[in-house]
Amino acid sequence: MPLLVVGSVAFDSVETPHASRERVLGGSAVFFSYSASYFSTVRLVGAVGDDWPGEYTKMLQARQIDTAGLQVISGSKTFFWRGKYLPNMNDRETKEVQLNVLEQFDPVLPESYRRCQYLFLANGAPAMQIRVLEQLPGATLTVADTMDLWIRETHGEVLDLLKRVDGLVLNDAEAKLLTKDENLVRAGHAILKMGPKFVIIKKGEHGAMFFSERETYVLPAYPTIDLVDPTGAGDSFAGGMMGFLAEQGNIEPKTLKTAMAYGTVTASFTVEDFSLDRLKKIEREDIERRMEEYRAMLSF
């Protein structure tokens, strides 16, 4: 089943305690699409500016990512983010944000996209996320990400969004902010009451928690020793997860858990280099091999 993602396409400048990179390819829709492309065809919706190199589009297309929904806005520039990771490599500071094309990003889906059954709304203004949802009224599975900015400044719209999506993916700090509860297990259950059928709380190096009416579980992160740059890990996790669900074509509880494991493993490759540099070097069989290691790690 094709999988639709709406999100940011970015140039990232990233500094870690060990190395740094200037203006490398990033953005939620990019990390998501590339990760999902190991599992299913992906339709990408996003916007870039005049400064966007055409070879990036070709590179995405080479992985069967449909870029018909990637708008190039002339007279504008691509979204830019600069961040610095703290020594623990789990927390980071945003040093600079240039919204550029994202200031007026209000995607209208190409006609060919509107019958997609699997939709991921990467982090973005909830009002925009809702307008995208309205263009796909018959989707099988809709999952959204969000962030602290929207929870703080457009709280009512986040709550509206939560009534309309099947799943929410957010990180631990955002879950605590949204629920005013420091206990993640309680926070997960509290978010379920806000509307979605399932909630996934991402804990970075500590893995991810899943909550539905009937299930609560935690999967740890794959313990890679080659942690180079955590940027994109969350979107890569979501991409691997949604890609696997779209490939399987069902959203049964067992499939959802396996999908979370695939997301975890896919993200563990992403963090082993900057940008897409590590993912570019792997094939599906590398994911399968690490998936087997991960499964064995959790068997006793």
Added chain:
Amino acid sequence: MPLLVVGSVAFDSVETPHASRERVLGGSAVFFSYSASYFSTVRLVGAVGDDWPGEYTKMLQARQIDTAGLQVISGSKTFFWRGKYLPNMNDRETKEVQLNVLEQFDPVLPESYRRCQYLFLANGAPAMQIRVLEQLPGATLTVADTMDLWIRETHGEVLDLLKRVDGLVLNDAEAKLLTKDENLVRAGHAILKMGPKFVIIKKGEHGAMFFSERETYVLPAYPTIDLVDPTGAGDSFAGGMMGFLAEQGNIEPKTLKTAMAYGTVTASFTVEDFSLDRLKKIEREDIERRMEEYRAMLSF
């Protein structure tokens, strides 16, 4: 196989964001012994003062814990700890410590204890831990805990200890302090180089990581919704783990991983109430039932 533990016996005054308790039974050797008692016979070595209520000794004995090594020092008082948990229930501040009997605690093992094959050295001064080790030269498995105080103030002795034990159990902050590395995967491998055959890094609500020359793995914490008081969770984890190993009578890699899972599940009960209050209400079959849930949680 009987299991020997040397550690503290304490009165704890605990404040959490939701409730508090004054002078309840605690201490590393107590949480360890009680947890291990679901799996094997336990021999406890510790010291208490005149203020120690005899019914506590009887309560431990009722769980087949041998208290021949529990010295009552007349004219002295039992170790006292007062702590307060932060809203996240994972971090805590120590508000008051009265060492009391622990000031001169230098255990001489009863003759009947010296042929024990399984030894856990709960947190204590490394010089004392080494003197205990010397009294059990033929042990099959020796595992030690330590803490930031010893790593900072008796660093050389901690390094000595690490050359003499089979395993080290410590928490994430302590592992970072000991190795000066913020990456826990690298920290775990670095500690292996200091001597022990395996290292377990406890991450509180995020579970525990295992490192040996051939294996690296992570097990998440069991996601209990009834988190009341985390005090003793680490010692209860170690107790469940060592208790299971002593019960099985082997330290094969597969047994070690299953033991870590039993430790995780045992600790998940401990945190559901203050002191031993939750553990007192469970039987081995409750641990087995939750173990099955935990196993299912990690299957996909």
